[in-house]
Amino acid sequence: MRILLIEDSARLRELLCEAIRDEGWRIDAFETAQEGRIALREGSYDLLLLDLGLPDEDGIDFLKSLRDAGAQTPVLVLTARGAIDERIAGLDAGADDYLAKPFHNGELTARIRALIRRSPVTSMPILEFAALKLDVASRQVTCAGYDVALAPSEKGLLELLMRNGGKVVAKTKIEHAFSEFGDERSSNAVELAVSRLRKKLEGHKTRLSIETIRGVGYMMREVHD
Structure with a gap:
């Protein structure tokens, strides 16, 4: 399984990459929405981990543009925005799940497994x-x-x-x-x-x-x- 992470914090990118590789999954990690778009054009991913506070574009707008373009990749939003209206906005924009920072790596990987189980990509559990x-x-x-x-x-x-x-x-x-x-x-x-x-x-x-x-x-x- 290959995962795409778009997160502006270098330290958090490093920690998340370590946790995900420990599960045996492959991950490509980038800082900006633009880098993420390039990766999505050039590769195929089973899941997108998306931070909303990106330096070059609001994560909600980025997510809307992906869904408007027909992207079906499951998206798990990672963000420090804890307000309920912002969570609703993320889900309405096309997110499949939402995880507020800070979070435990065990919960993150459990949510990833749950999304993958529901994904047609892994229709043979x-x-x-x-x-x-x-x-x-x-x-x-x-x-x-x-x-x-x-x-x-x-x-x-x-x-x-x-x-x-x-x-x-x-x-x-x-x-x-x-x-x-x-x-x-x-x-x-x-x-x-x-x-x-x-x-x-x-x-x-x-x-x-x-x-x-x-x-x-x-x-x-x-x-x-």
Whole structure:
């Protein structure tokens, strides 16, 4: 999952990026509405975290312009504006949820999971392939009812492969999915990530394999006895 954050506070951007990456999600973070527009034109996002007090444009106006242009991306507004009429204005402008500053990171990530569950982008809340299950919202991975311990980035890679189970996933697609704006992931990094995931799944009776399609990418395939 890729998230776009538009927030003018450098310190808060840093803290939010850390909290979101800890969940295994990718995030691109910017200070201004103009930078956010460029990112939205050049990439695809599952969720927008939007501060209303931006230096170059009021966040409400920015949100209205997105919705007027037909953008369907779920939007969670983050703002110090606590007055009820301003909350109503944000929701009326097209926000899907509202979180007043200061807030706890746990509440933020819980609200993100709730929005993603309602989003058509993640219409399969529990992915299943062979004996493996992945709860998209909680990020829990199980095999035959037992937890499979994976790092957040490994869960992200697993989700991508499971969503494309039985199909070849191009290495370039994986590189893009696990990069952030202006910071592309290298081919070697993808190979190492796949290797680590394979090792983590060893020892579990997953009934699947992650095959290397030389020169193209990877495919998750069900293995039959």
